[in-house]
Amino acid sequence: MPNFKIVPSSQYKNNSEKNDVVNNIISYILRPSKIPHNITGGIGVSLTSASDVIKQFKQVKKSFRKTRGIPLQHFIVSFSEGEEKLYSLRQFQSIGYQIAEYFNGEYQIIFALHEDSKHLHLHFAVNTVNFRTGKKMVWNETSFYSLKNFIETYTLTTYF
Numbered sequence: 001m002p003n004f005k006i007v008p009s010s011q012y013k014n015n016s017e018k019n020d021v022v023n024n025i026i027s028y029i030l031r032p033s034k035i036p037h038n039i040t041g042g043i044g045v046s047l048t049s050a051s052d053v054i055k056q057f058k059q060v061k062k063s064f065r066k067t068r069g070i071p072l073q074h075f076i077v078s079f080s081e082g083e084e085k086l087y088s089l090r091q092f093q094s095i096g097y098q099i100a101e102y103f104n105g106e107y108q109i110i111f112a113l114h115e116d117s118k119h120l121h122l123h124f125a126v127n128t129v130n131f132r133t134g135k136k137m138v139w140n141e142t143s144f145y146s147l148k149n150f151i152e153t154y155t156l157t158t159y160f
Contacts, residue, residue: 001152002078002079002083002151002152003076003077003078003079004075004076004077005075005076005077005078006073006074006075006144007075007076021071021072022054022057022058022071022072023054025072025074025125026050026054026057026072026110026125027050027054028123029074029110029111029123029124029125030049030050030053030110030112031050033116034112034114034115034116035112035113035114035115036115037089037113037115039089039092039093039096039113040093040096040110040111040112040113041093041096041097041100041112042108042110042111043097043101043103043105043107043108043109044056044105044107044108044109044127044131045109045110047110053110056108057072057108057127060108060127060131061127063134064129064134066128066129066136070128070139071127072125072127072128073124073125073128073137073139074125074126075123075126076121076124077095077099077124077151078119078120078121078122079092079119079120080119081119084119089113092113092120093113095122096111096112096113096122096124097111098154099111099124099150099151099154100124102147106130106133107126107128107129107130107137108126108127108131109124109125109126109127110125111124
């Protein structure tokens with residue numbers, strides 16, 4: 001079963017330009033050295049480059065005047081060696097899109113399969129501003145467990 005981990009949002013409070021969380025996290029997720037096979041994807045964004053994705057996330061926030069607070073949610077789905085051997089890299093991309101669709105196409109989301117460590121893992125970044133309504137994402141314990149359950153149920157029934 002995949003391991004699901006949220007990177008704590010308390011690390012991402014962004015009320016100043018000197019600590020540009022959107023830039024730092026998206027640049028990290030899309031760092032070429034981590035994604036040699038370029039297994040990436042996104043919803044609500046054009047994945048031309050990390051800098052373009054950063055601009056797109058920030059534009060939605062600026063358009064709705066929602067530039068304060070937690071700018072994005074960052075989570076990781078990692079796979080065991082046994083799970084890794086069952087599927088091709090492109091199938092992991094499909095898993096990434098299925099998880100991204102959990103957000104119903106209402107939030108910008110990107111993901112990338114990192115191949116630079118012992119186990120393959122998907123990093124996700126979700127803009128906390130709904131690009132259709134401008135409402136901020138409500139993220140709490142219930143949200144966490146709902147997403148965790150979706151990931152575990154989806155990947156177990158569909159892929160593993």
